[in-house]
Amino acid sequence: MNQNWRMGLARHLLLVLAGSLLLGILSGQYGWSFAAFLAAYLARVLYQLYRLHRWLQQQRQSDEPPPEASGLWGEVFDSLYQLQRHEQGIRGRLQAIIDRVQESTAALKDAVVFMDSNGVLEWGNNAAQSLLGLRSPQDSGQMVTNLVRHPAFKEYFDKGKYHEPLELPSPIDDQLHLQITVTRYGNGEHLMLARDVTHLHLLELMRKDFVANVSHELRTPLTVIAGYLETLLEHADEINPRWLKPLQRMEQQAERMRHLLEDLLLLTKLETTSYPASNQPVKIEQMLHSIKSDALSLSAEKQHRITLEADPKLLLKGSESELRSAFSNLVFNAVKYTPAEGEIHIRWWSNEQGAHLCVQDNGIGIENGHLPRLTERFYRVDSSRASNTGGTGLGLAIVKHVLLRHRGKLEIQSLPGKGSQFICHFLPTQVAIASEDRPTERLKNRTGLGE
Template structure:
């Protein structure tokens, strides 16, 4: 209550008391006149308060407050103005909400809002088409009850949404969807679902083309390599001028065979999401064999290769695939580390899972190349792969093997000071020895 109304109330009370005293003077009963006057004022005030209570309890949103007089009239008018202001604010907010809903309803991509527990709050029309959501019966349902693919449940519960997830549509297996989840506010989730069927089909066409071409080229290359090997075995019967040419042809044929083998291996890795031979693998014993092969590859370059492997941690997965990935990392370290350099291999586990670290004191890699190292045929220096006999697919194979085993690859490097390749596997893939 402001200062003016406080004065008005005081003046009105004084006026009421004066009137009661005047009545008391006329009747000769001052006390009874004050009691009756103040009692009547109190009764009127309680009646106005009761009217306000009744209106608050029973009124509709657009129903104005009751009429009043004096101070209570001002109270009711103030409530009325607040009510009108609130209606205007709600109208503006509703207009904004309507525009947002209209714009999202026009999207071809599905937009789904989830609360902090993963329950459905709101979705647009595209979500009903792509995901099969139904209004209103699905409202408040957990999203994992409606999208029941095991990979989606694992993806949602882990809470790591840096990369999107590609899955078939729950209502149509021929549709391929890409899920993007973003957390906002009080741990709520905004899920954007795109139809990437066309891109998926193009990617499948590319994979099929590479696999088919690689398979078809294998037979002629095998025949050519066989004849070249026969000629080199009987080199004394060949014109000496052809000896060097035959040797170079044999080397390049072997390089092409290695390239085709890597391409076929990549096609095989991409064909399924998870290895079929999912058995605990003794990584420490595998790394002992890889170390021995790395020492043989090093030969007279005299690299210092050390191995620290914890035998208490096994890794669930495919042994041939893991051997291919780990040997790729170790052999790369040997190839790109100068003579008498140091290579450290470490296999260990902790509460977050299991980890493989391959650290070398080699030539290192510039930071601008690190994000693209696992791309197919990406070369930091065009002369490096030709000099080492690489195909440019080694780290791509490593990346796909780790993805199939729910792992990830982290690369850190300093130019002229060496590189470190870390493979991280979640605890769900690790088997601890008792």
């Protein structure tokens, strides 16, 4: 192509020179003849450039083919025509793919929403309108957080951490419960999927109601049984000695069942309410001293060395009873699973990421494969360990839900034979600092240190 173009240009120049030379011979004015031929050639070039420019302008509105021409400009227009046909073919194939994708996603019952890197809506299928109220193309070009008006969704989307799905009621129908998943692709664009999980949500509510109702109903007969057992054991000298040990075992199991019911009721309460009713700053340092005393009593026979390092000015906003339940569960678990004369260290501190509580022990440790499931209800690393310690299997589940309600998270680190670390992380917005002059009355927000 380049060789043909050079030959065509050289031929045009030779024709100009030959024509100007012939005209110069006839007129005797060689200079003017060359100038006239050159001007005519430039005029033709400018005319073809004008035609090319006009065609390029028309290309924005239509797919008209390039103008026809001969010679060198004909080759230029033919090359443009080939490029145009090639580009039209690629565009047609891409449009066919887009049409198939849109047709297939439009048939889905789950909502599919495409957004750019800034969260601006580009396209959504039919289910996006019925589940989320997003209309395409009417709502295209708007921020999705302005269209799906829910505080939990805005916080979830703005954080950009989409490892876990978000569940929330549908913005157009409170009876529908949705599970939303956001995925990044390409150059930071967002793909959002929303599915109707109302059926699963109702089943979960039924399960919670069932557990709560059964727990409440079992409390009365269990109280009666425990009361009679206690009465019988108070008169142990009047009972046949062979019945003494069975009665003691029955009392132990009744006490264990009482703890189980209490934990189930607490867990149900944590799951059915979204945020603690009391959100006052709690003196964590005093609470930890109390928990440490209880832990020393619990480990009296094992003689654990329990140490505490806590900032007395560092307070945490939330429910004191719920936080005590969570922190005591972590400390008492360390006591249960740490051998005699072991070491347990409790630390309460803060940094720019927020406040943190760490309970560290040098106990038996836990294998990595069990760590992701430790906060599940009734999950047992080893059934023999549970029978030896008398635990209910709900302690870490309670810790997890308490932290979620206080906008915190639980981190677990453990090595078999080396010990474990359970670290609670709380956001700076949950932290408060007691002022030096009146620590029990005046509080300063940790983020702004203002009253």
